[in-house]
Amino acid sequence: MKLDHTSLQRDLAAAGYIADDALAMALSLAIGLGRPLLLEGEAGVGKTDVAKALAQVLKTRLIRLQCYEGLDAHTALYEWNYQRQLLAIRTHEREAMPADSIEQHIFSEAYLLRRPLLEAILQAKPPVLLIDEIDRADEEFEAFLLEILSDFQVTVPELGTLKATSIPHVILTSNGTRALSDALRRRCLYSYLEFPEERKELAILHARLPAIDQRLATQVVRFVQQLRREDLEKKPGIAETLDWARALVGLDIASLEREPAAVQASLICLLKTEADLKAVPREVTARLIGKVA
Amino acid sequence: MGAAAAVDRGATARMIGFIAHLRQNGFAVGPGETELVLSTLAAAEFPDAEATRLGLKAILSGSREQWLRFDELFDAYWFGRGRKVIQRAGNARGVRNQQRRPTIWDQALPPDETARSRDIVERASGSGEDPGERGSGRLIASSGEALSRTDLRTLMSPDEMAEAERTAERLARAIRYRLSRRRTPARRGETIDVRRTIRRNISRGGEPMELRRKHRPERPVKLVVLLDVSGSMQAYSRYFISFVCGLIGTWLRADAFLFHTRLVRIADALRERDREVALAKLSLMVEGFGGGTKIATSLKTFNDRYAKETLGSRSVAIIVSDGYDTDPPEALERELQRLKRRAYRLIWLNPLLGWKDYAPVARAMATALRYIDCFAAAHSLASLAALEPEFARL
Numbered sequence: 001m002k003l004d005h006t007s008l009q010r011d012l013a014a015a016g017y018i019a020d021d022a023l024a025m026a027l028s029l030a031i032g033l034g035r036p037l038l039l040e041g042e043a044g045v046g047k048t049d050v051a052k053a054l055a056q057v058l059k060t061r062l063i064r065l066q067c068y069e070g071l072d073a074h075t076a077l078y079e080w081n082y083q084r085q086l087l088a089i090r091t092h093e094r095e096a097m098p099a100d101s102i103e104q105h106i107f108s109e110a111y112l113l114r115r116p117l118l119e120a121i122l123q124a125k126p127p128v129l130l131i132d133e134i135d136r137a138d139e140e141f142e143a144f145l146l147e148i149l150s151d152f153q154v155t156v157p158e159l160g161t162l163k164a165t166s167i168p169h170v171i172l173t174s175n176g177t178r179a180l181s182d183a184l185r186r187r188c189l190y191s192y193l194e195f196p197e198e199r200k201e202l203a204i205l206h207a208r209l210p211a212i213d214q215r216l217a218t219q220v221v222r223f224v225q226q227l228r229r230e231d232l233e234k235k236p237g238i239a240e241t242l243d244w245a246r247a248l249v250g251l252d253i254a255s256l257e258r259e260p261a262a263v264q265a266s267l268i269c270l271l272k273t274e275a276d277l278k279a280v281p282r283e284v285t286a287r288l289i290g291k292v293a
Numbered sequence: 294m295g296a297a298a299a300v301d302r303g304a305t306a307r308m309i310g311f312i313a314h315l316r317q318n319g320f321a322v323g324p325g326e327t328e329l330v331l332s333t334l335a336a337a338e339f340p341d342a343e344a345t346r347l348g349l350k351a352i353l354s355g356s357r358e359q360w361l362r363f364d365e366l367f368d369a370y371w372f373g374r375g376r377k378v379i380q381r382a383g384n385a386r387g388v389r390n391q392q393r394r395p396t397i398w399d400q401a402l403p404p405d406e407t408a409r410s411r412d413i414v415e416r417a418s419g420s421g422e423d424p425g426e427r428g429s430g431r432l433i434a435s436s437g438e439a440l441s442r443t444d445l446r447t448l449m450s451p452d453e454m455a456e457a458e459r460t461a462e463r464l465a466r467a468i469r470y471r472l473s474r475r476r477t478p479a480r481r482g483e484t485i486d487v488r489r490t491i492r493r494n495i496s497r498g499g500e501p502m503e504l505r506r507k508h509r510p511e512r513p514v515k516l517v518v519l520l521d522v523s524g525s526m527q528a529y530s531r532y533f534i535s536f537v538c539g540l541i542g543t544w545l546r547a548d549a550f551l552f553h554t555r556l557v558r559i560a561d562a563l564r565e566r567d568r569e570v571a572l573a574k575l576s577l578m579v580e581g582f583g584g585g586t587k588i589a590t591s592l593k594t595f596n597d598r599y600a601k602e603t604l605g606s607r608s609v610a611i612i613v614s615d616g617y618d619t620d621p622p623e624a625l626e627r628e629l630q631r632l633k634r635r636a637y638r639l640i641w642l643n644p645l646l647g648w649k650d651y652a653p654v655a656r657a658m659a660t661a662l663r664y665i666d667c668f669a670a671a672h673s674l675a676s677l678a679a680l681e682p683e684f685a686r687l
Contacts, residue, residue: 003337003338003339021343021349022351025344029333032337036353102495103495177601180607190354190355190356190359191360
């Protein structure tokens, strides 16, 4: 196994994702060892985008399972298509088919609805499986997931055991709203994503918005970097920076210090709660602009 | 392990030492991880030392704290050894040097610095035997019979403490369950379980004659208690600590915090199996506090640091305080609002409310009322027990 995280880093950059060394290394290890990778970090640091970019680099499908409270095995794994089953029972009855063969027929794979986890292990080419916000699902689901991730096979009582045709590249993300179990943490490789530093964020901005003026881009990034240091409830993430930059470009603003009013109005792209908006009044904005101009 | 054997023997030993070093510093790494690391090192070609460090970091750390500490520990082990470790000790977040003397030598050699400080901690936490701590039992005779109506200030005997714990458990049970979103089969459920219905009726040609149902079961809520132990609450605090013990002890999903001018997490201390030891540990924590009450500041600490992981849509937050705050009322209002947004229900127990002429005059209390789902007296066992139906409704 040759680990070449720098070339992976380049490929990711070509796909529009700027990864630092630690993340690139973790990803290439995850691919090399066939282990799931657990990504943690504040909301908006680009955890979900890692999976998208990776799928693009590996030229494979991205299969996504969004977790939520109350998510259960049937929504995540498989479900029978009841409506079709009922219809099939009716039609076959008219053909006077014996009950046994009807049963055989309606519990065949044609009537099985594959949900993300089953779909992911039955692909011909290993897909990227993104299990998003695992901390939102409850602990029972976590245990269930562990089992799937170590065996890579699924038992459907009516159908038998379905073995994985390919082992997916699994990426789990967590926002830390709940402490994850040690078992899951030990099973996974781990990486923590911080808010990007100035140089990296600038690179991201240029990768995503190639049209942006160099001077404005620098100002935008510096401003957001300063803003993250303020005492905010929800610090703006990369997605917010990009939104804001797009808004400023759309408003035809060439530099922040010339149009403080428009800048103030467009802060809604960065600050998403009432308290945060109040915490950054005109004077604070002016001070921050003064620092970056 | 064939792959592992291929690695140079000395390097293997060093790597095992490194993993032991991590384990000493609180990383949950076992033989499984060791094998994974060794086989990875044997099979993979890391381009340089920096890449190796990043690789090991991804494999061996499992949480944010570990991720942030890893580089320090790595440097300390592979490059530091003597001098650098000591030099870094100041800024390192509790990095423990792996050359610390093993405990088995303690008997043979004179005590070293770390051993002695450990001794002190042990002795201090065992201070439950201190006669001063138990002196409170003296009040039994005077207030014993009028137990349930006595103001809690005069109530401090072990029996009454036990009674307080039992009341706490009863109350906790009343709010224990909330509906879940996950459905399970049930005889008289509100929705039809199509999956089971079809399976069940196959033998009748798929005609759904016998319906299977499912319902939303009740699932436990999580309790988070924030207990005020400031001077004005002093008379009550011992009692309430027992109350909180009762909540935490039987409750898996519970968390508890003490506040005064600062906020301290006490759930782990309370889970101590021996109640005396638990209480002694707590008294130690409480002693470190200064005068005055900063409810808003303490709640802010809670909101900033702990709320995200401890509170969820199924959590009930209970604040026990008299509401006398030295912080400005606006600050308290802001923090309560934040707290309310995270928790499912917010309960405020106020011992002063039991006094006949008390209306929430403290300014802080008046603003707080808007965000509270249940504001109740908690000055006697009777008043606490009377809360049970109230809690059940939440």
